[in-house]
Amino acid sequence: SGAVIDWPTDEGKEVWGYVTVREDAHMFWWLYYATNPCKNFSELPLVMWLQGGPGGSSTGFGNFEEIGPLDRDLKPRRTTWLQAASLLFVDNPVGSGFSYVNKSDAYAKDLATVASDMMVLLKTFFDCHKEFQTVPFYIFSESYGGKMAAGIALELYKGPACLAFSGGYKGPWWVLSGLGSILSLPTKLEMTLSGLSNDVAVLYRVRKATYTFLFQNTDGVNFYNILTKSAPVSAMKSSLEFTQSHLVPLCQRHVRHLQSDALSELMNGPIRKKLKIIPEDCSWGGQATNVFMNMERDFMKPVISIVDALLETGLNVTVYNGQLDLIVDTMGQEAWVRKLKWPELPKFNQLKWKALYSDPKSSETSAFVKSYKNLAFYWILRAGHMVPSDQGDMALKMMRMVTQQE
Structure with a gap:
């Protein structure tokens, strides 16, 4: 252990x-x-x-x-x-x-x-x-x-x-x-789950469509607090970091908002220096996307x-x-x-x-x-x-x- x-x-x-x-x-x-x-x-x-x-x-x-x-x-x-x-x-x-x-x-x-x-x-x-x-x-x-x-x-x-x-x-x-x-999936979606052969891509596409519709019709509402606006994510970052298109919006929604530039600078700068035990080749949050991708089928x-x-x-x-x-x-x-x-x-x-x-x-x-x-x-x-x-x-x-x- x-x-x-x-x-x-x-x-x-x-x-x-x-x-x-x-x-x-x-x-x-x-x-x-x-x-x-x-x-x-x-x-x-x-x-x-x-x-x-x-x-x-x-x-x-x-x-x-x-x-x-x-x-x-x-x-x-x-x-x-x-x-x-x-x-x-x-x-x-x-x-x-x-x-x-x-x-x-x-x-x-x-x-x-x-x-x-x-x-x-x-x-x-x-x-x-x-x-x-x-x-x-x-x-x-x-x-x-x-x-x-x-x-x-x-x-x-x-x-x-x-x-x-x-x-x-x-x-x-x-x-x-x-x-x-x-936990709260629409009833019709739940009824079709058994026929999906555990392929969650369909569920992701439903979520992606929902996100897109709401985002476009609310002038960019922040999904995490509806009284604020979402920060734009560059297309370059998306294309470089993701290979599975149906996961792009999900990962951006669920992980990227936790990895702000200011917080990354703090964790990889002063905090890393304070902790002293972080391996040289390990950057804070550097493997987060891989964590999300590997949990895809369980999500x-x-x-x-x-x-x-x-x-x-x-x-x-x-x-x-x-x-x-x-x-x-x-x-x-x-x-x-x-x-x-x-x-x-x-x-x-x-x-x-x-x-x-x-x-x-x-x-x-x-x-x-x-x-x-x-x-x-x-x-x-x-x-x-x-x-x-x-x-x-x-x-x-x-x-x-x-x-x-x-």
Whole structure:
């Protein structure tokens, strides 16, 4: 399984390293210890954050654009989740961010491999950081990360013995996010799936046509936040980087927005210099396109049955969604939730949405929530696909509620 290389900072509040999860497959992780002035990190949960794509980088985007201690300008983030939890960012699947493969056949091609790779990483991590074996563990995720979180969570639940936890391990708990467009396929399309011989190109073409229609008729709406416009992608970049035409718009939508020039410069410049352990021939995000391409056949497969299995265990499952997200819209989220076979679903559906306020002094509604037994659904207002980027205060409040700190 390989060894973990820790490189602590002078403050001792963060460590990072690689785990060889399979031969020629090396996964990068970065841990920050919680920095609450009133509580020791051991009194707070551990949150693992998984980015989407597949191919997006948690250690880059989730860390510096959403919930980490510093923003992209390396200034302190007021709404960092470190106030309420220790944070574990993992560049997953292998090839995302600073994770890398030595051979082209070492990329993950399905959810089962993504989950089994993460089992190796988590076992190594918890063996080396026994201080986290006795705190609650939550998986938070975004976009395609929600699909991966579901698969990883179920594997974690089915095989906790293999992780060799000792003491009073209280996990796992997790949050699923951004599953709407992946899980909610039109009914007619679902009926034809069996006749496609697993050729997902048809599904991609349907999505491409939808994207094109919306983009052309909305003056270039940003699919990740409908109140903004998309940045144009040059035709030269598209022709150089992609060979399968039906994947071009998908990869651009799901990965490229996570790989902005400014973030790439930060990660391949100052951050790479700080980390000191990144191989010379590994650039941050350099293998992201290959990650996406290798997951092609798995991309459109629904995982509603996995969510059902998670609910059946009695473990807590939470879905959250930004109101202004188009690529994974709230209606799509509600649509796949309605397909759950969970026996308690009728009672969940009967509930009215409860208003939430991120500022106790303000009467402005920040979100709505439904919660029944071990299923919760947060609908975040004025937020797009990247909820913590758009509504940092509400995202932090939601995290505190999910981790039972409010």
